[in-house]
Each structure stands twice: as structure tokens, then as C-alpha cells.
Amino acid sequence: MARGEWDWLDGDATEVAPRLLGKVLVAGECSGRILETEAYRFDDPASHSFNGVTPRTEVMFGRPGVLYVYFIYGMHWCANVVAGPEGSGQAVLIRALGPLDGVALMQQRRGEGRPLSDGPAKLCEALGVSGELNGLDLLAPGSAVRLRDDGFDGGEIHPSERIGISVAKEKLWRYRFGVDV
């Protein structure tokens, strides 16, 4: 992959997901710290990639560090970071952010009084992420959405069961910091 500090994205989703905690997701003037992730592996019946390459999952089988955005329940978008190795069909769902920059705009997009980014679809709405950004390179400096590492360390990471799935519920592939940050 040869991207220096992001080489670790080229690995199993269950290793990449905890490592994404604490990193910053930047979208235009808005940004937030990643506080919750879930891993979806290629051999995982809960993963979109489980049944192979389809028009939707094509991006999941692409390069690590790419944004995979999917549409769910007829109204919501969710954002993932493709993990590696390339062609293996793995991704990490971003489930929650702690708002950093552009909070006023995020609140405007979400609606007054509504929570900003404590859910996968909420954070997409807050950051203005939708299907047209699917396949974007999160590691390119000029991208509309990108990842940043500011050296933040949130401490201990707690694995738990993933949310909203009907199969493979026993896997502890949801990751959060042990203490609120």
C-alpha cells in the first residue's frame, strides 16, 4: 500500500477497527474523533462482502483506506473505512464520533436539539456524507473526507457485541474506549 503512517489499514478488519479509535474523521469544515467502530470481515456472515463482489460491495474489495458508504433502511447512509488486504472484502463501520470542528454546521444539518454523531447514520448526516462519496480515498490530502492522526490516545479499548445484526452476534467486533473521552 505504501502510505507510510497508514500502512496498518492494510490488515484484518478486527485489527484495524480498534486502531481507528481516536483518529479524526474530517469532512470539509467539520471533524470528529472516532469513538466507536465495528469490524466486518470477508468470512463474516454479517458482512455485506460475505456473498462476494456485487455492484454495492465492489468498493469493499478495493484498496484499504477508501470510504465505503452504503444506504440502509430506505433513508440512512453509513460510512466505513475499507481494510485490507486489497481484494479481501473487509471494512470498519464508523459508529460514533466526538464532534471537534464545525459543530454549528453539524447541528444545522442534524436539526436543532438532535444528537450530532452518536450513531452511524447520524454522523454521516452531520458530516454531509452520502452515497456520492462512496469510493473516495480517505488518505489523499485533497479528498473531501479524510482521516487524520493527531496522536490522541484514549487508553484502554473495550470489545463488545456488534449492533443491529441478525447473524454472528457472538463476535466481539465492536470497539469503544473503556472510559468516556
Next chain:
DNA sequence: GGAACGATCTGC
């Protein structure tokens, strides 16, 4: 061509 269902959120 049709039907079932989904990595969610909201308001009742």
C-alpha cells in the same frame, strides 16, 4: 418480475 429484508433513527 417480485418479494423480503436491512451494519438505523425518531417519535409515540
Next chain:
DNA sequence: CAGATCGTTCCC
């Protein structure tokens, strides 16, 4: 706790 709401996938 159920409704909203439609793309994706699979089966006939």
C-alpha cells in the same frame, strides 16, 4: 415499540 422508506439481493 412500530413506522418510515427504498436499494440490494436472491429466488422464481
